[in-house]
Amino acid sequence: MVAGGEPLPRRSHSGYADRNLGFAWLRLVAAFIVITNHSAGLAMYKGASLVPPSWQFAPGHLALMVVFAMSGYQISGSWQRDPSWWRFCARRLLRILPPVLALVVITVFVIGPIYTTWSLGDYWTDKQTWRYLVGTFLVLLLQHDLPGVFADNPYPYSVNGSIWTLPMELVGYGIVLVVGLLLALRIPRLVVLLPLTVGMFVLDTLIEAQGGDVGSLISSLPTGPLVGYMVPFVLGMVLYSFRETIPLRRLPALALFVAWLLLRTSPVEQFLLPIMATYCAVVVAHHWPKRLERTGPWVMGSYGTYLWGFPVQQMIVSAGVRDPWVLVACGVVAAYVCGVLSWRLVEVPTARLRKYLRKPRAKPAAPTAAMSPEDEVSPAAAQTSASRSSG
Known part of the structure; x- marks a missing residue:
């Protein structure tokens, strides 16, 4: 649930809000949907759902599709704003890791001792306690169990099941980095992005044909879901890269959504869903109502809301x-409060460290070579945009 924002071009009219606000709202709504989607399984039994099976629809899956699409779009903007590999990596890690560190420390040292069924002596001396602390913070070595924690709950299999998507986010960052470096070699965008997009669709189709169960690259990266969510991520990259030629219109977005509703039980849905989720998310963000601009400070906690939703529900x-709808109501409110606190106490303070990663000022141009104001983005503008980004 993370992404970087970018300074926006001036619009010809003032009918819409900053698109980063639209992205922030969509991320927060997606976090609420994921929390809702988890509620039945956590309150009753593994595999339970609030959505009737006849619908053949998983709201949480659609929400994550939208989130990864927005990440692909926004992270591409972050790279273009400053195409330095080490500053890009530093900004991404500075964005994703501090909230995870706060979450893991509180989970291990506060939640764990309170909710474990083990004796405290056994809890603190068990290797899994410390594997969870280190492995989960490192993201790619995620751990899901703490000794005896939530062992008596209907879903004792994970302390925090939401964090399984974080390694996939890191893979997405790697894709943006590799594509950015290739484009820096002046390889045409189409030559890089077309094979990547087609390849992701083909790979996703092959994995789907095998039932989606093809093992894991590493323990934290199940291959099937990884490829499935990288499809909208790459599509988001494509939308950003060709933003000057691909129109973002509400009518085509609505048509795609209706088409998906009508065809979601057909084989075409596998291709239509990521395309619809990506295009609709970016269009909605670009057409966010201007009257909601003042809500900005209250919708920036989506990342923390997502991270804290699962353990709060547990x-x-x-x-x-044990009533899933009561759990939805309580869980959404509690997770949102945690998300706001994470934003204000962890994410905003650590975002200030980005000032040490500012893009070096360009050397003064020769007197005959004038520079237009659009040639560079000021550090202040970049920092303001980063603070607007929600996830």
Whole structure:
């Protein structure tokens, strides 16, 4: 649930809000949908759902498709704004890791001792406690179990099931980096992005034909979901790269959404869903109502909301809640509060460290070579945009 924003071009009219606000809203709504999607399985039994099976629809899956599409779009903007590989990596890690560190420390040192069924001595001396602390913070070595924690809940299999998507986000960053370096060699965009996009669709189709179960690259990266979510991520990159030629219109977005609703039980849905999710998300963000501009400070906590939703729900279930709709109501509110606190106490302070990663000022041009104001983005503008980014 992370992404970088970018300074926006001036619009010819003032009918819409900053698109980063639209992205922030969409991310927050997606986090709420994921929390809702988890509620039945956490409150009742593994595999339970609030959506009737006849619908053949997983709201959480669609929400994550939208999130990865937005990440592909926004992270591409982050690279273009400053195509330095080491500053790009530093900014991405500075964005994704501090909230995870806060989450893991509180989970291991506060939540764990309170909710474990083991004795504290056994809890602190078990290797899994420390594997969870280190491995989860490193993201690519995710751990899901803490000794005895939530063992009596209907879903004792994971302390925080939401964080399984974080390694995929890191893979997406790597794709943006590799593509950016190739484009820096003056390889045409189409030559780089077309084979990448087609290749992702083909690979996703092959994996789907095998039932989606093709193992994991490493323990934290199940190959099937990884490829599935990288499809909208790459499509988001394509939309950003060709943003000057691909029109972002509401009518085509609506048509794609209706087409997906009508065809979602057909084989075409596998291709239509990521395309619809990507295009609709970017279009909606670009057409976000201007009257909602003042909501900015209250919708920036989507990343923290997503990270904290699962353990917060597990704690509520541990208190005796077994009605999934009650869990939805309580979990959404509690996770949102945690998300806002994460944004204000962790993410904003660590974002200030980006000032040490500013793009070096360009050397003064020769007197005969004038520079237009559009040739560079000021550090202040970049920092302002980064603070607007929600995830």
